[in-house]
Structure formats: C-alpha cells, structure tokens
Amino acid sequence: MIVADRKPIQEILEMVKDCKKVLIVGCKGCVTVCNVGGSKEVGVLAATLKIAFKKEEISIEMDEKTLERQCDPEYVDQLKDMVDDYDGIISMACGVGPQFLSAAYPEQRFFPAVNTTFFGGAVGHGIWEERCAGCGTCVIHYFDGMCPIARCSKSLLNGPCGGSADGKCEISKDLECIWDMIVRKKMEHGRIDDLLEMKPAKDWQTARDGGPRKSVREELANE
Amino acid sequence: MRLSYPTNITIIQVPCTGRVDIIHLLNAIEDGADGVYVAGCLEGECHYMTGNLKAKKRVRYVKKVLEELGIEPERVEMFNLSAGEGPRFAEIAREMDKRIRELGPSPINNLKKAV
Numbered sequence: 001m002i003v004a005d006r007k008p009i010q011e012i013l014e015m016v017k018d019c020k021k022v023l024i025v026g027c028k029g030c031v032t033v034c035n036v037g038g039s040k041e042v043g044v045l046a047a048t049l050k051i052a053f054k055k056e057e058i059s060i061e062m063d064e065k066t067l068e069r070q071c072d073p074e075y076v077d078q079l080k081d082m083v084d085d086y087d088g089i090i091s092m093a094c095g096v097g098p099q100f101l102s103a104a105y106p107e108q109r110f111f112p113a114v115n116t117t118f119f120g121g122a123v124g125h126g127i128w129e130e131r132c133a134g135c136g137t138c139v140i141h142y143f144d145g146m147c148p149i150a151r152c153s154k155s156l157l158n159g160p161c162g163g164s165a166d167g168k169c170e171i172s173k174d175l176e177c178i179w180d181m182i183v184r185k186k187m188e189h190g191r192i193d194d195l196l197e198m199k200p201a202k203d204w205q206t207a208r209d210g211g212p213r214k215s216v217r218e219e220l221a222n223e
Numbered sequence: 224m225r226l227s228y229p230t231n232i233t234i235i236q237v238p239c240t241g242r243v244d245i246i247h248l249l250n251a252i253e254d255g256a257d258g259v260y261v262a263g264c265l266e267g268e269c270h271y272m273t274g275n276l277k278a279k280k281r282v283r284y285v286k287k288v289l290e291e292l293g294i295e296p297e298r299v300e301m302f303n304l305s306a307g308e309g310p311r312f313a314e315i316a317r318e319m320d321k322r323i324r325e326l327g328p329s330p331i332n333n334l335k336k337a338v
Contacts, residue, residue: 008291009288009291009292010291040244040246043246044245044246044249047246047249047250047253048249048288048292050253051249051252051253051289051292051294051331052292054253054331054332054333055292055293055294055330055331055333057333
C-alpha cells in the first residue's frame with residue numbers, strides 16, 4: 001500500500017487560516033489501512049483543528065467526508081454537490097487525492113494533510129516499512145524475494161557495499177543491510193552461486209528517470 | 224465507603240479503558256472540558272490484557288496534540304488503580320481537580336460563540 005504520515009498540525013493550520021468553512025475529505029484506500037487518512041483520522045483532525053481555532057477565538061465551520069477512494073473519478077464525483085459550499089478542502093489521501101480533486105473541481109482549493117512517503121507494508125502494529133520503489137522493472141526474483149532497489153540505501157544490484165557491518169547498513173544501526181540478508185538467504189538455500197553473475201546497470205527509464213509514467217490497458221480502456 | 228470527591232467531575236463509564244479513543248479525549252476538550260483523565264486498571268492487570276496500555280498511549284498522543292496547539296498537556300492524564308481502591312479513586316479526583324483549578328479554565332473556552 002501507499003504509506004503516508006500526517007503533516008504537523010501547524011502546517012495544516014497555516015494552509016486553512018483564511019478559511020471560514022472547511023471540508024476534510026478522507027480516503028478509504030491505502031491511507032485508511034496505514035491509519036493516517038481514513039474516517040477515524042478525519043475525525044481526529046477535525047477535532048484538533050476545532051480546538052486550535054477555538055483557542056485563537058476564531059469561528060470556523062468544519063465538515064467531514066470520507067470517499068471510497070480519491071484516485072478514481074467516479075468516487076471524486078461524489079463531492080460535486082458539496083464542493084462549492086467550502087472556502088477550502090483538506091484532503092487526507094496520498095498525493096494522488098488532492099490532484100484528482102483539483103482536476104475535477106478547478107475552482108476549489110485543496111490542501112494536502114499528509115506527506116506521502118513510500119510503498120510498503122506493516123511489519124508490526126503501527127510500524128510500516130518500505131518494500132517497493134516502483135522502479136517499473138521488478139527484479140525481486142533474482143534476490144530471493146528481497147528488493148535491493150527499495151531496501152538498499154544505494155539501490156545496489158551487486159552488493160553488499162563496504163558500509164555493511166554486522167548485518168546493518170552504515171546509514172543507521174536500526175536499518176538491516178538488505179544485501180547481508182540476501183547473501184545469507186542464498187547461502188542457506190545453497191544458491192550463493194547466483195550472485196556470481198553480475199547484474200548489469202539497471203535501465204531506469206521505466207522508473208521516474210523516464211519522466212511521469214502512464215499505464216494504458218487496452219482491454220479496459222474506453223477509447 | 225461513602226467517600227466524597229469533587230462534584231464537578233463527570234464520570235463516563237466504559238467497559239475497559241482500551242475503549243477510550245483519541246477522538247473521545249479530543250471531543251471532551253473541544254466541547255469545553257477544562258481537563259480529562261482516564262482511570263484505568265493497574266498496569267499488568269487488565270482483564271483484556273492490554274486495554275489500559277492502549278489508553279496510556281492514546282493519552283500520551285493527546286498530550287502531544289495539546290502541546291502542539293499551545294494548550295497545557297497536563298489537562299489530560301492517565302491514572303491506574305484497582306477497582307478495590309475506592310479511597311485512591313477519590314484522592315485522584317481531588318488531585319486532578321486541584322491541578323485543573325491551578326491551570327485555570329481551558330483556553331478554548333474564550334470563544335464566546337461556540338462553533
């Protein structure tokens with residue numbers, strides 16, 4: 001899923017300081033699963049903002065709404081009857097949400113309440129880790145189910161580097177060296193010879209280096 | 224025991240403090256409570272294993288939120304006591320009442336016309 005973190009409250013307050021009526025829109029997709037932008041978090045943000053405005057003796061009206069997803073036009077469309085009732089709209093979806101909303105309702109202002117961070121999963125309750133860098137050419141099968149693009153600090157295809165010590169990456173003692181894990185797993189399973197084959201430089205054109213990406217599935221597309 | 228404690232305290236009963244969520248504490252502050260405290264079972268003695276520990280984390284989160292907003296985090300607190308400690312319950316109530324009186328009314332009650 002896409003993982004995000006809530007922006008600091010002062011940053012959000014600064015965005016909506018001139019608004020008298022605000023709508024907070026959550027998303028039931030990834031940000032609900034990583035507990036940052038679902039209906040529950042929309043409620044918490046609304047309560048926090050109301051407290052902040054009351055403290056400053058500013059009267060503000062705030063409504064809450066959570067869409068099924070903010071990255072599909074049919075759900076974005078559900079705001080059409082209410083979008084003009086507000087001075088500003090806060091989106092708690094990933095970075096896709098405020099952009100889809102802005103495109104659908106160009107007259108309205110949309111403010112992001114979260115910082116979108118990475119593609120990852122929950123490794124424990126309340127703890128998420130990065131697992132995918134969305135490079136566009138998956139190589140996980142070469143590395144026994146571990147992605148060095150996303151999980152090696154240098155995205156090395158032929159590792160580990162000299163910064164690997166006692167299974168940890170040199171950038172942090174809390175970060176596992178993924179190359180240490182790859183080598184150990186290959187040894188355990190008798191496949192260490194796989195690593196004798198050098199991996200050539202990756203073609204990054206399928207990643208962000210090739211510019212913004214687009215996926216067209218002809219069997220599904222209407223046009 | 225017929226112990227007395229300050230009458231300005233409103234008790235909201237929950238089956239376990241694990242039921243108390245961040246939004247409940249924030250709503251109390253938002254609605255004008257000068258302080259809120261959660262009285263949970265002793266740590267390690269939760270009937271549902273970790274309810275009071277969850278409540279403790281949520282109280283800590285709300286304290287952080289209040290701090291960020293420039294409101295005294297001491298207005299929210301977590302206490303732990305057993306169901307058999309009636310005198311301690313009354314003592315905590317008096318302690319919290321004293322703390323809030325010293326802090327004065329919540330700064331959010333300045334807005335005369337409530338939202």
